[in-house]
Amino acid sequence: MSALLEVKNLNVDIPLAAGILHPVQDLTFSVDKGQTLCIVGESGCGKSLTSLALMDLLPKKAVRTGTSILFDGEDLLKKSDRQMADLRGNRVGMIFQEPMTSLNPSFTIGNQMEEMMLRHRRVSRNEARERATYLLQKVGIVGAERRLKQYPHQLSGGLRQRVMIAMTLMCGPDLIIADEPTTALDVTIQAQILLLLAELQREFGMALILITHDLGIVARVADRLAVMYAGQIVEQGNVEDVFGEPLHPYTRGLLSCIPVPGKTERGAHLGSIPGIVPSMIGDIEGCHFRDRCPHAWMDCAKGGVDLRALDQLRAYRCLMSPSDSVARATELEMAE
């Protein structure tokens, strides 16, 4: 497996009246062909801005810097606006949280789907329509021809998200970036959409970057995950490894917050992470998580904490050694 997307030291800075906001700091990760990477974190951790930064869709005043964003060997940081526009919707598809706001209300579904292909490929409208019909069927929409003539408001939320998925598939992308694709949907529909994405991904050999706050989704969908906190990746690795033995106190905290049926005792106190996320305006001295960390000590406040790589895939951003981290966590659990 070779890396389809390799991000090295990506930063986003946004100048504000109060100072410079650093919503994304020193992000390094990669996604292989056909693989699923989940970026997980709470609101404001920078996960959505990361996806926008990859595709050069950041707000105007935001500044993107970094060593490189290699997509299939080419550096996206060096591409012109025109070249990026050729890439978006073509080799890289994007799916956003609220399908109603990402579909244009004044055009039919068919029109918008065809547009996608007409923009990037030399095809006739009829050929584009054929592909749109095929893909609508592919995403499980009955009566595709009728749906193509409908407007977004005539569809339910689940159907709209299926349309969005079909639309991103129009040009056969190598990578799909999905930002909270199922957050606005009901649980039953959520499972259907995720299943659909996984099936299509397998069939067309696409890589997927899925951005979510839901650890349940991560566990079921991801090959790898990256946990973000206050603009930084604090832990990454294979999903089994990270869920099996989380090394960063934040990852452990997150996992303890959600009740797991059959494992968490009913009615028992759930874990929690006291405190709030630090402001990301200006530089934060030391570890970003130290104010909320049960294990923080003096050294945590000094200098920046680097991402420590354990092997090719696994890395975490903490001063404690892996064995220390696990031992301290067990100690804490016993004390409670």
Add this chain to the structure above:
Amino acid sequence: MTGALLETFDVTRSFAVGAGIFSQKQMLKAVNGVSLRVNKGDVLGLVGESGCGKSTLALMLLGLLPASSGSILFDGKPVSHLPRLELARRIQPIFQDPYSSLNPRKSIGDIISLPLRVHGASTAAERQRKVDEIMELVGLPQRYITNYPSQLSGGQRQRVAIARALIMRPEIVICDEPTSALDVSVQSQILNLLMDLRQELGLTYILISHNLAIVEHIATRVSVMYLGRIVEEKETEALFRRAEHPYTQALLASVLTPEPGLGIPDAQLGVEFPNPMDPPAGCTFHPRCPHAAVVCSRKAPRPVPRGTAGFTECHIYDEAESVSFKSAAA
């Protein structure tokens, strides 16, 4: 009938929608014949997908929306006959979004003490004492008293909403998706708080949520709603151990627990959620049901008692219809 604090009998609520120049008014039955019973000390979980009528039901229970038919009894008296103030003192809501449910122009102290002023039975000093007391109880530092909602985080705002709901010491609190707008780490804090408060103040909750993991964790009884009706109701443990209604089974199967390696479940539900304006004939769930038989599209199922104090509204469990289903129930 002792112990029941809140009871509804065959409650229905219809809305007239879609009246235009060329189109006729259509009736949407948001809640269609719901009977439920909440005992003192219960935590009743009300689950179902969006549009199933759970929030409409909540509004009726709060007395904010009159029922089209049927009756709602609070402590044995019809809700519609209770004085507005008395009802507001004894039943309080906590809503989903602490960003829109708090007045941005009022300070935290004003927001929390407003119910005291509305009920008018206390002096300024007494109000102050009660506000201090409740803020401590919900874990809000005293210094926030002069702050405005915009200066607080989501979790703290939800604590303010809880403090406001509890200051008159109500008997029932109706929590409509109390943690859906919050981050997971904050969600667990609010859930812990709700559980503690229930212990300390002897509260009864109706917890409306689409998050089944949360419902399983804190509810004592669970009602599953589908298209305006309760299709299954049981003690929490019984329901999660053995869900009987095919819709409940699908809902439970769709929950993504944080356990890697299990893959994405296939609940085998069709794509289309039925149009609530034109609900399917017979059992409203039959077009999506993997076990549907002929009878399901013809005849509406009746609630079949199951176990102790539970029921499932499905033909599969109805002895009278059992011929139609040989294997499904097993």
